[in-house]
Structure formats: structure tokens, C-alpha cells
Amino acid sequence: MENLEHKQKVTIMIAIMAAMLFAALNQTIIGTALPVIVADIGGMSYFNWVFTIYMLASSITAILVGKLSDTYGRKPFILTGIGIFILASLLCGMSVNIFQLIIFRAVQGLGGGMIISTSFTAIGDLFPPRERGRWQGMMGSVFGLASVFGPTLGGYIVDTWQWNWVFWVFLPFGAAAYAMIWKMFPKVSQNEKKSVDFLGAIVLTLSIVPLLLAFSWAGQNYAWNSFVIIGLFIWSAMTLTLFIFIERNAENPVIPLHLFKNSIFSISNMSGLLMGMGMFGAIMYMPFFIQGVLGISATSTGFIMMSMMLSMVLTSTIGGQLITKTGRYKRFAILGLLIMAAGMYLMSLMTIETTVTSVVRNLILVGLGLGLTFPVLTLTVQNAVDHRYLGVSTSASQFFRQAGGTMGVSIMGAIMNLIMGREMKGLRENPGSELQDPQVLMDPNQINALRESTSEVSSAQFDTIISSMREVLSLALSGSFPFGTFILIGAWILILFLKEIPLRLSNHPAQGSNKEKLSS
Incomplete structure (x- = not known):
């Protein structure tokens, strides 16, 4: 697809970003609307599953579709993902009880995972690594914009219309994106068709779901040392061991294990996991400080949190452009993680006397660092592997980041609850x-x-x-933020060992260029 005209590539990317915005807004908009939804259809005891089931479904789908799209092309999966997401969004708005909403959110997660995985991978199909920086940055900006406007729009919709429109209002965006991709996204024929590793996919699912459930439930629904949580961890470890055995003998493995021998692939994904732990921790627990400690309303809290996301949009866009212009990327990840860690450290110093200005400063620092780092970690993975592994490597990058967020939120919550209880x-x-x-x-x-x-x-x-x-709440939150600081410092140290190889000017590298090379 590199041979397409530039105008056609840009048009396809606009359609892909519209699909991403459609999916991301539907994910962020529900937070402020959920209390109203639960008040109408009931099910207060189960409302957490509205988020959890989406996360589980999207994580599993993203990692599996990455490999399948390498074999059968991106277009069928991004269209299927948009179609499923549109149907599920329609059904979510028609839910009459919490159980229907949970089921339809699971279906929505399946579509969302397909959209996210194939969207980031499609950038690699359309552009060579040297040109991907700006587009990775713009895709990061889409997430940032959704995080900025989603909660505000959700509150406005439930205050002005019926809650059902939270799921229906963006359906035209999805339909438009579907039509544009159907018409303009080229169908790429794959030369080799291998058998699908269904056994590996099933065992991987049986490993990931219990792991994510354990981190989602630990400290909230069950104690960390409870039979349920320990049992989930043990089951996950056993099935992961079985998965590794299966993949070593599979003809067409879901995740080729040899990719982890590539230090760039491994370091980038481990850094992404740690970055996700720190990033989602700040996103989840800063509102607790703003509302609970400073006594600021939920609406004003949303505007304060915007400072983080808007600064992320700014540096994600600028950083992506600079990566494309200079061909260098490691320096942006090093600087970004250092700025994020500084912002998180300042969060750990906050007290009941902290001013709103200081809170905004800390959020801006985290956002600036996140925006610089976000485009890099996917780009490094894509640039370090052969193009035939583009889908699976990209989806792995997305999965590690999301899994890190799940772990980080759970561990920081456990620290907060421990301090608070004492x-x-x-x-x-x-x-x-x-x-x-x-x-x-x-x-x-x-x-x-x-x-x-x-x-x-x-x-x-x-x-x-x-x-x-x-x-007490201030002490508990200030005690949990140092964990995020240490985690981000760990990610920063890992990035120091990342080998920076030149960004390829083509998706078809010369022989031997897929090997790791130190840049001059």
C-alpha cells in the first residue's frame, strides 16, 4: 500500500482516525453517564462489569486479530470491527437491564479491539517507519481528545437527553468511517495462507482473562491473599506455560515467540507495560484527590483533568512530527518518561494544602511526558520486526500497555486502601x-x-x-503515587538500553536490515 498516492493515504487515515475516535469516545463517554444509566435500569452491584467486560473483550480480540490480519489483511478486520461496534452500540442504547448492557458491552469490546489493533497496524501498511511518527502522534491525539471531551459530552447528554443517546450519538461517525474504508482501503492479497492456530488462541485467552480479572478484582472485590485471586494467578501461570509449549510447536503461532529474542521488541513492550501502569494510575486516582481532598465538584474536576490530556495531545502531535523529520526517536522516549516521572513525583508531595494551580502543573507534566512517549513505543516495535509480523507486533504493543494499566490501577488502589485502613x-x-x-x-x-x-x-x-x-485520603493517595514514580523510573532505565536503529524508508527492507543495528 506504499504505492498509493499521498492524497489517498491521507483520506484513508482520516477514515481510520474517525473510526478510532468513534471507538474511543464510546469508551470514555460512559464514565459520567453510568450513574444515570444505573439509576434507570438498576444493577448497582454489577456496574463495574460494564467497564471490566469491555476491557477483557478488547484485550483478547486485539492480540488475536493482530496475527490474523498479518495473514488475511487489515481491511476485513477493521470493517468487521466497525460493524460489530456499530451494532453493539445500538444494542447498548436499547438495554433494559444491567445484564443486557454488560453482554452488549462485551460485544462492543470485541469490535473495539479489532478497530484499535488494525488501526495502528494500518499506519504501518500505508507508510514506511520514517513517516509513521507523525501519524502515530496523531493517533495518540485522537485518544487524548476522546479523554478530554468524552466525559464532558457524557454528562451533557444525560443532563439534556435520554441516556440512550450516549451510545447512539456517534453512530453516524461509525457509518461514515465504514463507508470510507470500504471504498478506499485497498485489499492486499497475501501470498501465503497458513492454518490458524486455534488451540494457541484458546489457551492464550484462558491465560489472559484470569490474569486481568485477578488484577481487576484484587483489593476491590476480593483480598489479594484470597483463594479466588491466588487461584486466578495460579491458573494464569499454568495456562501461560501451556501456551508457550503450544507456540513452540505451532506452524503459524498466534505470537511468534522468537520476537521476544529481539531486545527492541522486548524492551519496548516492557517499557509500555510500565508506562501504562503509571499513566492509568494518574488518570484514575487524580480525580480522587481533586474531588475528595480539595472538595472540588465533579464537573470542575473534568475541566482540571483536561490539562493533562490537552498537553498530551500537544506533545504527541509535535513529537510525532519531529520523529518523522529527524528520524530519531529514543531521545523523545527518554525525555518523555523523565517528565512523566517528575510529574508523578510531584503528585506524591501533594497535601490537603495543595492548590489547584499545583495540581494542574503536575497533570500538565504527566501529559507532556505521555505525549512524547506514546508514539515511540509502537513505532520502535514496528521498525524492529519484519513487515510480515507487523500486525502481531503492533497488537502486542497495545496489549502490554493496556495490561499495564490494569495492573497499575489495582496495585496503586491496594496501596491506597492499605494506608487508608491504617x-x-x-x-x-x-x-x-x-x-x-x-x-x-x-x-x-x-x-x-x-x-x-x-x-x-x-x-x-x-x-x-x-x-x-x-x-487521610490525601495521605493514602500521596502514598500510592510514589509507586507510579518508581515504575516510570524503571521504564526510563529500560529505555536507556533500547537500541536505536535507523527508521526504514520502505516497508521492504534490504536483506539483513531486520537485524538490530546501532544507529550512528
Whole structure:
């Protein structure tokens, strides 16, 4: 597809980015809308599954479709993914109970995984490595924009229309993207058709799903040392061992194990895993600090969090352009991870006295670093492997980053809960102990309602209890952010060992160019 005219390539990329925006917005928009949805269809006890099932389905699909698209081409899978996502979005909006919504979200995750995996891989089909930087950066900007506007749009829609439109409002974007890709995305014929490694795919699924469930549930639904969590980890380890055995003997393995012998592939993916742990930790737990510790409303919190995503969009776009212009990329990852770690370290120093200006500064630092790093780690993997492994290598990169996010959020949450439980013991010996649930701090209206309904403590005592809980929550969050700092420093150290090989000017390298070479 390198031989296509530049105008046609740009048009195809616009269609791909429209599909990505369609999928990303549907993922980020639901967060602010879910409380209203649950209030209408019920199922408060199961609402976490609305997120968990999507993550599981998209992770599995992305890793499997990467290999299949290497064999059968990208076009069938990106079209199938968009079609499934459109149908699932329509059905999600028609859900009458939480169980239907969970099922349709699982279907939506299948489509989303196909879209994400094939979209990033399609960049590699359309452009040689030297030109991919700018497009990888723009794809990162799509994620950033979805994270900026999705939650705000979700809140606006449920306040203005019925919640169903959260799933339906972007359907025209999906239909337009489908039509454009159907018409303009060329069908690439594959010379070799090998048998599909169904056994490996099944065993890989049986390994990944329990692992992600363990990290999703640990510290929330079950204790880390519970039979369920330990059992999930043991099962995942056993099936992973079996998967490795199967792949060594498979004719056409789902994940060719020899790729991990390539140090660039391994270091990039491990760095992506660690970056995901730090990135998603900041995204998930900073709103707790802004709302719970500083007492700022959810709406204002969304605007404050925008500073992180907008700075990410800025550096992701600029960094991608500079990579394409200079042909160098390692320096951007080194600088980006260092800036991210600095922002996370400053987050660990935050207290109840921290100002909004300081919070915004910290978020901007994390966003700037994330934007510089985001385009690099996928590009390095694509540039280091033979083009016939483009799909599987790209999907592996996406999977490691998402898996890292799942692990990071769980581990930081466990640290936060441990510190909070220890600090709350002393408070619960005081009057008004029934008030001392830190979750109350997330909703100013609930605090006011409790103030009016509580008679056993004076107004001054009530304020003291609330202030003490804010301090406890601040200590707990500040104690969890150092974990993110150390993780990002670990990713930075790994990147120092990354071999920087020249970005190829063609998808068909000369003989021997697929080997690792140090740049001059």
C-alpha cells in the first residue's frame, strides 16, 4: 500500500482516525453517564462489569486479530470491527437491564479491539517507519481528545437527553468511517495462507482473562491473599506455560515467540507495560484527590483533568512530527518518561494544602511526558520486526500497555486502601464514626445531606471529621503515587538500553536490515 498516492493515504487515515475516535469516545463517554444509566435500569452491584467486560473483550480480540490480519489483511478486520461496534452500540442504547448492557458491552469490546489493533497496524501498511511518527502522534491525539471531551459530552447528554443517546450519538461517525474504508482501503492479497492456530488462541485467552480479572478484582472485590485471586494467578501461570509449549510447536503461532529474542521488541513492550501502569494510575486516582481532598465538584474536576490530556495531545502531535523529520526517536522516549516521572513525583508531595494551580502543573507534566512517549513505543516495535509480523507486533504493543494499566490501577488502589485502613482506625474511635467513609468526600451534596441529618455531633465536630478524612485520603493517595514514580523510573532505565536503529524508508527492507543495528 506504499504505492498509493499521498492524497489517498491521507483520506484513508482520516477514515481510520474517525473510526478510532468513534471507538474511543464510546469508551470514555460512559464514565459520567453510568450513574444515570444505573439509576434507570438498576444493577448497582454489577456496574463495574460494564467497564471490566469491555476491557477483557478488547484485550483478547486485539492480540488475536493482530496475527490474523498479518495473514488475511487489515481491511476485513477493521470493517468487521466497525460493524460489530456499530451494532453493539445500538444494542447498548436499547438495554433494559444491567445484564443486557454488560453482554452488549462485551460485544462492543470485541469490535473495539479489532478497530484499535488494525488501526495502528494500518499506519504501518500505508507508510514506511520514517513517516509513521507523525501519524502515530496523531493517533495518540485522537485518544487524548476522546479523554478530554468524552466525559464532558457524557454528562451533557444525560443532563439534556435520554441516556440512550450516549451510545447512539456517534453512530453516524461509525457509518461514515465504514463507508470510507470500504471504498478506499485497498485489499492486499497475501501470498501465503497458513492454518490458524486455534488451540494457541484458546489457551492464550484462558491465560489472559484470569490474569486481568485477578488484577481487576484484587483489593476491590476480593483480598489479594484470597483463594479466588491466588487461584486466578495460579491458573494464569499454568495456562501461560501451556501456551508457550503450544507456540513452540505451532506452524503459524498466534505470537511468534522468537520476537521476544529481539531486545527492541522486548524492551519496548516492557517499557509500555510500565508506562501504562503509571499513566492509568494518574488518570484514575487524580480525580480522587481533586474531588475528595480539595472538595472540588465533579464537573470542575473534568475541566482540571483536561490539562493533562490537552498537553498530551500537544506533545504527541509535535513529537510525532519531529520523529518523522529527524528520524530519531529514543531521545523523545527518554525525555518523555523523565517528565512523566517528575510529574508523578510531584503528585506524591501533594497535601490537603495543595492548590489547584499545583495540581494542574503536575497533570500538565504527566501529559507532556505521555505525549512524547506514546508514539515511540509502537513505532520502535514496528521498525524492529519484519513487515510480515507487523500486525502481531503492533497488537502486542497495545496489549502490554493496556495490561499495564490494569495492573497499575489495582496495585496503586491496594496501596491506597492499605494506608487508608491504617489511618482510619484512630478516627473511628471518635464520635460520628458512621460518617467516616472516605467515599462521602466524592460528593459535596452527600456531605451537605449528612450535615443536615446528623444530630449527635455539632457542626464544628462534623467539620473536624470531614477535615480529618480529607487528610487521610490525601495521605493514602500521596502514598500510592510514589509507586507510579518508581515504575516510570524503571521504564526510563529500560529505555536507556533500547537500541536505536535507523527508521526504514520502505516497508521492504534490504536483506539483513531486520537485524538490530546501532544507529550512528
